[in-house]
Amino acid sequence: MSTEVSARSAVTRSAAERTAALRVRDVRVAYHRVEVLREITLDLQAGEWLGLIGPNGSGKSTLLRAAVGLVPSSGRFEVASGRPPQPTDLSLMPQAPELPPGMSVVEYVLLGRTAHLGWLGSESRSDRQIAVNVLRRLGMASFADRTVLHLSGGEAQRVVIARALAQQAPVLLLDEPTSALDLGHQVEVLELVDELRHEEGLTVVAAMHDLGIAARYADRLALLHRGHLMAHGTPEQVLERDLLSQVYGHPLHVHTIEGHLVVTPAPRHTKERS
Numbered sequence: 001m002s003t004e005v006s007a008r009s010a011v012t013r014s015a016a017e018r019t020a021a022l023r024v025r026d027v028r029v030a031y032h033r034v035e036v037l038r039e040i041t042l043d044l045q046a047g048e049w050l051g052l053i054g055p056n057g058s059g060k061s062t063l064l065r066a067a068v069g070l071v072p073s074s075g076r077f078e079v080a081s082g083r084p085p086q087p088t089d090l091s092l093m094p095q096a097p098e099l100p101p102g103m104s105v106v107e108y109v110l111l112g113r114t115a116h117l118g119w120l121g122s123e124s125r126s127d128r129q130i131a132v133n134v135l136r137r138l139g140m141a142s143f144a145d146r147t148v149l150h151l152s153g154g155e156a157q158r159v160v161i162a163r164a165l166a167q168q169a170p171v172l173l174l175d176e177p178t179s180a181l182d183l184g185h186q187v188e189v190l191e192l193v194d195e196l197r198h199e200e201g202l203t204v205v206a207a208m209h210d211l212g213i214a215a216r217y218a219d220r221l222a223l224l225h226r227g228h229l230m231a232h233g234t235p236e237q238v239l240e241r242d243l244l245s246q247v248y249g250h251p252l253h254v255h256t257i258e259g260h261l262v263v264t265p266a267p268r269h270t271k272e273r274s
């Protein structure tokens with residue numbers, strides 16, 4: 001079942017395609033001949049936030065990794081001008097990157113500038129300033145000279161986000177960016193990304209497991225299940241109780257609390273007392 005919720009006219013669709021920051025066309029990925037992404041087609045407008053949701057193993061990371069060429073795919077990814085993405089077009093914050101031992105935080109964040117350096121080029125003072133500014137905006141300026149291996153899980157995750165932001169690509173791909181963060185830091189990071197979206201027209205694709213948080217920040221959600229795009233639309237359209245219960249394999253409730261969507265598991269069936 002595929003639910004493309006918004007039916008647009010052909011005229012509107014071609015206009016939207018022209019302004020898309022990222023187009024995904026019939027993308028398929030197979031690992032060892034087992035297909036894990038099947039005919040994914042999506043358009044992302046400049047400045048839009050797309051939330052990528054779905055159970056474990058549904059294909060979220062694979063889609064993000066395929067977009068930056070880390071896994072081979074068939075079909076097409078295209079950026080605004082209709083060409084395939086170059087390293088400066090898309091920035092991926094991977095789910096669990098290895099942090100190089102012996103590297104300081106600021107050196108690690110500077111790796112985000114690599115896509116902007118020429119062959120054998122080295123970082124300039126302005127690259128360093130960009131890295132320091134990103135760390136400052138994430139409240140991590142005082143960590144700049146610490147070694148990356150001596151960070152807590154949440155601190156390390158924020159440093160990985162800093163590296164992705166330092167790349168200053170127009171499209172930011174975040175793979176579970178806040179899974180290791182406490183509530184305060186979750187909001188801080190997501191608000192910063194949202195600010196950059198509004199200030200600089202950054203386009204965001206964020207894979208997240210917390211459906212309520214995903215709904216709060218995303219303009220649209222894309223729900224993956226076993227490599228299929230099951231639903232695609234506004235959070236109100238996609239966070240539908242029966243669909244989510246089917247996809248997640250457990251009865252779920254969808255509530256609206258103080259204007260925000262919240263998804264909770266239904267309590268397990270308990271035996272009625274006789």
Ligand SMILES: Nc1ncnc2c1ncn2[C@@H]1O[C@H](COP(=O)(O)OP(=O)(O)OP(=O)(O)O)[C@@H](O)[C@H]1O
Pocket residue numbers: 031032036054055056057058059060061062063
């Ligand atoms: N390198 C690989 N080799 C073989 N199979 C892989 C590889 N990477 C991922 N897979 C498989 O591809 C499918 C999709 O995985 P993927 O990591 O994209 O899912 P996900 O939605 O990001 O999951 P999660 O929410 O658990 O991070 C899974 O069945 C997974 O086991």
